[in-house]
Amino acid sequence: MRIPKLASVFLLVVCLVVYLTYVKKHVDSMTPSDSKDPNQSRNGKDELCHSEESNFLYGIMFDAGSTGTRVHVFKFKKTPNGAPKLAHETFKAIKPGLSPYADDPEKCTAGIQELLNVAKENVPCDLWKSTPLVLKATAGLRLLPGEKAKQLLDKVKDIFQASPFLSREDCVSIMDGSDEGISAWITVNVLIGSLHGQEQNTVGILDLGGGSTQITFAPRDDKTIQTSPIDFITSFQMFNNTFSVYSHSYLGLGLMSARLAILGGLEGMPLEEGNTLVSPCLAPDYEEQWEHAEVVYTIKGQKAGEPLYESCYSKVEKMLYRKVKKAEEAKDMDFYAFSYYYDRAVDIGIIDEKTEGNIKVEDYEAAAKKVCKSMETDQGENPFLCLDLTYIAALLQELGFPKDKVFKLARKIDNVETSWALGATFHYIESLHKH
Structure with a gap:
């Protein structure tokens, strides 16, 4: 039977369509669905990656x-000698920290994702897979019960490992207090250029956080190394040099934890219903609620009696008794101070919030006496300022610094935050190269 010419043409067209459909599907199956162009951005935008x-x-x-x-x-920027040089920093902060999500870790997701988006916007996307992503938690999580801290960190780890960045098994951890001090020391000395020269040019650092405080410096006198507790001295290699540093972190002596201790409370222990913390470090007519580490305390000032500063200093001394070790050599070295040391200097007008400057121990003490005196009649805008300044002045003297000791205050050096983050990142990148 002969097939009509029109039917033959129709059959040929059908065969052609089937063939083209097959070819298209075969080609599509070999092409990643999320990347039409190998240079296409992975963030859904039409920008080249x-x-x-x-x-x-x-x-x-x-x-x-x-x-x-x-x-x-x-x-x-990569350099021939293997020690990378910082070219730029992008920084963003959100509140609160992770600790408030201890009972519901899922709620931390939105904040972590918000900060991850900052990273995605600032790292070229073809380098995402080779860029290490790390979270280190400090005193806030050290003070949490172990299981609660673990659940929080496990949640963050899940988020990190679902991201496009390089996240190893050790990408999330609680930072040891001495590591925090050493990393901050590395940060400052990298930024002022002293780690690429002789160790004798380094400066010490003082960091006053919310839950802990650190002191770190490179001893120049062998006696300091020989007479210090063994866990106060750490040696490490960086930039093809070996550094020995004196470093200690005092957990519970950060400004917020110290406040609670001076007021008479215990970390993580709510007061019985109806109980109040009464303190001579607060204005006599002051009574409010104060939240610390997810616990709300009712606090009030003591009735007028002794001068506020003397009464408060006595409380601070008792709280600090035998908790801090003097570092004799430190008094003769240059030191940078930051975090709450910086913030309280801004509060008393020693420096402007956006600039750096110098301060003496006696400046904190004089400001404490002045603020405490004024609070005997007026509680002022910051009800804790008398307590905070008195504590800082006492803490620095307990650490072995004389009243005329000058500290350099800096929130940033060369536009980079003076925190432990840069030093810890250097350490982590070096560990990646070693492996």
């Missing part, structure tokens, strides 16, 4: 502190 230059690398460090979570996105 390409690296600026091959001689840059990046590191992302999350700082999970007691009062907030911050992300630092560091851009480093």
Whole structure:
């Protein structure tokens, strides 16, 4: 039977359509659905995804502190000697920290994702897979019960490992207090350029956080190394040099934890119903509620009697008794101080919030006496200022600093935050290279 010419043409067209459909499906199956163009951005935008230059690398460090979570996105320029040089930092902070989500870790997701988006916007997307993503938690999580802290960190780890960045098994951890001090020491000395020269040019650091406080410096006198407790001295290698540093973190002596102790409370222990913390460090007519580490305390000032400063200083001395070790050599060295040391200096007008400057121990003491005196008749805008300044003045003297000791105050050096984050990122990148 002969097939009509029109039917033959129709059959040929059908065969052609079937063949083209097959070819299209076969080609599609070999093409990743999320990447029409190999240079297409993975964030859904129509921007090209390409690296600026091959001689840059990046590191992302999350700082999970007691009062907030911050992300630092560091851009480093590779150098011939293997020690990368910081080219740029992007920084963003959110409140609260992770600790408030201890009973419901899922709720921390939105904040972590918000900070991850900052990283995605600032790291070229073809470098995402090779850019380490790390979170280190500090005193806020150290003070939580172990299981609660673990659940929070496990949640963050899940979020990190679902991200496009490089996240190893150790990408999320609670930072040891001495590591915090050493990393901050590295940060400051990298930024002022002293770690690429002789160790004798380094400066010490003082960091006063919410839950803990650190002192770190490189001893120049062998006697300091020989007479210090063994866990106060740490040696490490960096930039092809070995550094020995005196470093100690005092957990519970950060400003917020110290406040609670001076007021007479215990960390993580709510008061029985109807009980109040009464303190001579507060204005006599003051009575309010204060929240610390998810516990709400009712606090009030003591009735007028002795001068406020003397009464408060006595309380602070008792709280600090035998809790701090003097570092004799430290008094003769240059020190940078930051965090709450900086913030309270701003409060008393020694420095402007956006600038750095110098301060003496006696400046804190004089300001404490002045503020405490004024609070005998007027509680002022900051009800804790008398307590905070008195504590700082006493703490610095307990650490071995004389009243005329001058400290350099800095929130940033060369536009980079003076926190432990940069130093910890250097350490982590070096560990990646060693492996």
